[in-house]
Amino acid sequence: xxxxxxxxxxxxxxxxxxxxxxxxxxxxxxxxxxxxxxxxxxxxxxxxxxxxxxxxxxxxxxxxxxxxxxxxxxxxxxxxxxxxxxxxxxxxxxxxxxxxxxxxxxxxxxxxxxxxxxxxxxxxxxxxxxxxxxxxxxxxxxxxxxxxxxxxxxxxxxxxxxxxxxxxxxxxxxxxxxxxxxxxxxxxxxxxxxxxxxxxxxxxxxxxxxxxxxxxxxxxxxxxxxxxxxxxxxxxxxxxxxxxxxxxxxxxxxxxxxxxxxxxxxxxxxxxxxxxxxxxxxxxxxxxxxxxxxxxxxxxxxxxxxxxxxxxxxxxxxxxxxxxxxxxxxxxxxxxxx
Amino acid sequence: xxxxxxxxxxxxxxxxxxxxxxxxxxxxxxxxxxxxxxxxxxxxxxxxxxxxxxxxxxxxxxxxxxxxxxxxxxxxxxxxxxxxxxxxxxxxxxxxxxxxxxxxxxxxxxxxxxxxxxxxxxxxxxxxxxxxxxxxxxxxxxxxxxxxxxxxxxxxxxxxxxxxxxxxxxxxxxxxxxxxxxxxxxxxxxxxxxxxxxxxxxxxxxxxxxxxxxxxxxxxxxxxxxxxxxxxxxxxxxxxxxxxxxxxxxxxxxxxxxxxxxxxxxxxxxxxxxxxxxxxxxxxxxxxxxxxxxxxxxxxxxxxxxxxxxxxxxxxxxxxxxxxxxxxxxxxxxxxxx
Numbered sequence: 068x069x070x071x072x073x074x075x076x077x078x079x080x081x082x083x084x085x086x087x088x089x090x091x092x093x094x095x096x097x098x099x100x101x102x103x104x105x106x107x108x109x110x111x112x113x114x115x116x117x118x119x120x121x122x123x124x125x126x127x128x129x130x131x132x133x134x135x136x137x138x139x140x141x142x143x144x145x146x147x148x149x150x151x152x153x154x155x156x157x158x159x160x161x162x163x164x165x166x167x168x169x170x171x172x173x174x175x176x177x178x179x180x181x182x183x184x185x186x187x188x189x190x191x192x193x194x195x196x197x198x199x200x201x202x203x204x205x206x207x208x209x210x211x212x213x214x215x216x217x218x219x220x221x222x223x224x225x226x227x228x229x230x231x232x233x234x235x236x237x238x239x240x241x242x243x244x245x246x247x248x249x250x251x252x253x254x255x256x257x258x259x260x261x262x263x264x265x266x267x268x269x270x271x272x273x274x275x276x277x278x279x280x281x282x283x284x285x286x287x288x289x290x291x292x293x294x295x296x297x298x299x300x301x302x303x304x305x306x307x308x309x310x311x312x313x314x315x316x317x318x319x320x321x322x323x324x325x326x327x328x329x330x331x332x333x334x335x336x337x338x339x340x341x342x343x344x345x346x347x348x349x350x351x352x353x354x355x356x357x358x359x360x361x362x363x364x365x366x367x368x369x370x371x372x373x374x375x376x377x378x379x380x381x382x383x384x385x386x387x388x389x390x391x392x393x394x395x396x397x398x399x400x401x402x403x404x405x
Numbered sequence: 406x407x408x409x410x411x412x413x414x415x416x417x418x419x420x421x422x423x424x425x426x427x428x429x430x431x432x433x434x435x436x437x438x439x440x441x442x443x444x445x446x447x448x449x450x451x452x453x454x455x456x457x458x459x460x461x462x463x464x465x466x467x468x469x470x471x472x473x474x475x476x477x478x479x480x481x482x483x484x485x486x487x488x489x490x491x492x493x494x495x496x497x498x499x500x501x502x503x504x505x506x507x508x509x510x511x512x513x514x515x516x517x518x519x520x521x522x523x524x525x526x527x528x529x530x531x532x533x534x535x536x537x538x539x540x541x542x543x544x545x546x547x548x549x550x551x552x553x554x555x556x557x558x559x560x561x562x563x564x565x566x567x568x569x570x571x572x573x574x575x576x577x578x579x580x581x582x583x584x585x586x587x588x589x590x591x592x593x594x595x596x597x598x599x600x601x602x603x604x605x606x607x608x609x610x611x612x613x614x615x616x617x618x619x620x621x622x623x624x625x626x627x628x629x630x631x632x633x634x635x636x637x638x639x640x641x642x643x644x645x646x647x648x649x650x651x652x653x654x655x656x657x658x659x660x661x662x663x664x665x666x667x668x669x670x671x672x673x674x675x676x677x678x679x680x681x682x683x684x685x686x687x688x689x690x691x692x693x694x695x696x697x698x699x700x701x702x703x704x705x706x707x708x709x710x711x712x713x714x715x716x717x718x719x720x721x722x723x724x725x726x727x728x729x730x731x732x733x734x735x736x737x738x739x740x741x742x743x
Contacts, residue, residue, distance in 0.1 A: 105508075112705040113705060153742075163739070170442055170733070175728065260446075367451060369451065370447050382516075382720030382721070385516055389512040393507075403495050
C-alpha cells in the first residue's frame with residue numbers, strides 16, 4: 068500500500084487501488100446473526116451495521132475498543148464576503164476550546180470512549196477567496212490531504228472526522244454545486260445561523276465560486292482544491308487513510324459529507340467503508356447524502372459540525388457491535404427457535 | 406406521596422396527584438444552553454432533551470449516573486389462539502437468558518452503564534385468554550402494577566422499562582384498539598415474524614378480545630386489566646413510580662408504549678416525564694406514538710422489545726446531558742459570540 072503522495076495524481080493513484088471488505092467475515096457475521104437469541108431481523112439496521120463493520124474489520128465477532136475522533140480546523144478566505152454569522156477568529160478560539168475539553172465534541176467523544184485529536188491547519192493562513200480563483204494551490208491541497216492522512220491512528224478501529232472552520236458550509240455548498248449541479252440556492256443554507264438575506268448572499272458567492280473554478284465541475288479532487296478548505300481536504304485524506312487501513316468511518320454533517328463526496332466523485336465506491344452518522348438540519352445535507360446513497364443513522368436536527376453527529380452515532384454503532392458480538396445463540400442459551 | 410394502592414381506584418388516585426417538572430430548573434437549563442460554545446439551536450433535539458431532563462431532575466446542570474433498565478416478563482393465555490411465531494415457553498427461556506447476560510438488552514444496558522433488573526411475573530400462571538373474558542382480575546392487575554412500582558430503584562436517575570412475553574404484541578394491539586378505535590387490522594402487525602395469514606388471524610383475535618371486554622373501551626386502567634398482561638401492567642406501575650420519584654423514563658417499542666398509553670388515557674399528562682426512545686418496525690407503533698404526541702429519538706427498524714430501543718436511545722440522552730452539563734460557555738472559553 069502506498070503511504071504517501073506528492074501530487075493530486077499520486078493521491079488519485081491511491082484511490083484506484085483501495086482495499087475492499089472481507090466478504091468471508093461478513094458472511095460469517097450474517098451466519099452468526101441468524102442464530103442469536105432474537106427473532107430474525109428484529110435488530111433492524113443494527114444487524115446490517117454489525118455485518119458491515121465485521122466485513123471491514125475481517126472479524127465475524129468484532130469489538131470497538133479504540134475509536135478515534137479527529138477534528139480538523141481551517142480558515143477560509145471566502146469569509147471576506149460576509150457569509151458567516153461568526154467572525155473568522157472563532158476558528159482558533161474553538162480549537163483552544165477543543166484542546167481544553169470544553170466543546171460538544173469533547174463531551175461526546177468522552178461519552179463514547181473515543182480518543183480525540185485536534186489538528187489545526189495553518190489557521191493564520193486562510194485559503195484564498197474562491198470567488199477570485201482556486202482556494203488552494205495543488206501543493207497546498209496535497210499538504211492538507213497528507214495532514215489528514217497522517218493524523219489517523221493505525222491502531223484505531225473506528226474513525227470519526229469532524230471539522231471547525233468559519234465559512235466552511237459555503238465551501239461545502241460550492242463543492243456540492245460543482246459535483247452535482249442544480250442551483251446554488253439548493254446547496255446554500257443557514258450554516259451557523261444566517262438570515263434569509265445572508266443565505267441569499269451565500270448562494271451568490273457559491274455560484275460565483277463555481278463559475279470562477281470551472282475545472283472543479285464534476286472533478287472531485289479539483290473541487291477539493293479549488294473550493295475546499297484545508298480541513299475539508301484533511302478529512303478526505305483521513306477518510307482514505309482509514310480505508311487503506313480498513314478502519315470504518317462514521318461521516319458527520321454537511322461539510323464532512325461534502326469532503327467525502329469529493330472522494331466518491333473521484334472513485335465510485337471510495338466511501339464503502341463509511342456510514343452516515345446523522346442528517347444535519349443544514350437543509351442540503353439530506354440531498355447530499357442522497358447523492359451518495361447513504362442513509363443516516365440519526366436525524367436529531369443537529370447542525371454543529373465538529374464531528375458531533377458522528378460521535379453521537381458512534382454509540383449506535385457500538386450498540387450494534389455489542390449486541391452482535393455479545394449475545395448468546397439459541398443453542399448456547401437453550402432458547403427455542405420460532 | 407402515596408406509596409401503595411390496593412385497588413385500581415387507589416392507583417387512579419395516585420394518577421390524579423402526579424408531580425410536575427421544575428420550571429425554574431428547566432428555565433435555568435435553557436439559559437445555560439444559550440451561552441454554551443455553539444451556535445444557538447445547533448444541537449437540535451439534544452437541547453430540548455437536556456432541558457426536559459433538567460426540569461424533571463430539578464437540576465439545571467444534571468448528570469446521568471445511575472440509569473436503571475427493568476425487563477418485566479409475563480405469559481399470555483391468548484397464545485392458545487396461535488398468534489405468535491414462537492412457543493410460550495420462550496418467555497421463561499429468555500428470562501434465563503436475561504439473567505445469564507446473553508440477550509440484546511444485556512449488551513445495551515452494559516454499554517450505556519445501566520443497572521439491569523429482571524422481574525418474571527408468575528410465568529407458570531399465564532393471564533386468561535382475553536377473547537373469553539378479562540385477562541386479569543382486578544386483584545391480579547393491581548398485584549402486577551405493584552410489582553412494577555416496587556421494582557424501581559429510588560436512587561435511579563433514568564428508567565427504561567422493557568418486556569418479554571410471547572403473545573404480547575397481540576395484547577398491545579388490543580389495548581390500542583380499545584383506547585383509540587379504528588380497525589383491529591390497523592393495530593395488529595407481524596410481531597416476532599407472523600406471515601400475512603398469521604397477522605390476519607391476530608387481527609381477528611384482537612377484535613374478539615375488545616368485543617368481549619367492552620369496559621376496556623376508552624378506559625386506560627380497565628384496558629390494562631382486561632387486555633394487558635402482567636408485564637404490561639408492571640411497566641405501567643414502574644413508569645408511575647418513576648413519575649412520583651421524578652425519574653425520567655425512556656419508552657421502548659409498541660408493547661411498552663401500549664402499556665404507557667393506558668396511563669395517558671387514564672390521566673392526560675401522565676407521560677410528560679417520558680420520551681419515546683425509538684420507533685419500532687412494528688407497523689402500529691408510529692401511529693400509537695402519534696396518538697400520544699411523542700416523537701421518537703431513533704428509527705432504526707428495530708422490533709425486538711426487551712427495552713432494547715430505549716436502552717440504545719439512552720446513549721442519545723446521555724449525549725444530550727453530557728453536552729449540556731460538560732460544555733464550556735462562551736465566556737469561560739473566550740470564544741466570540743455570533
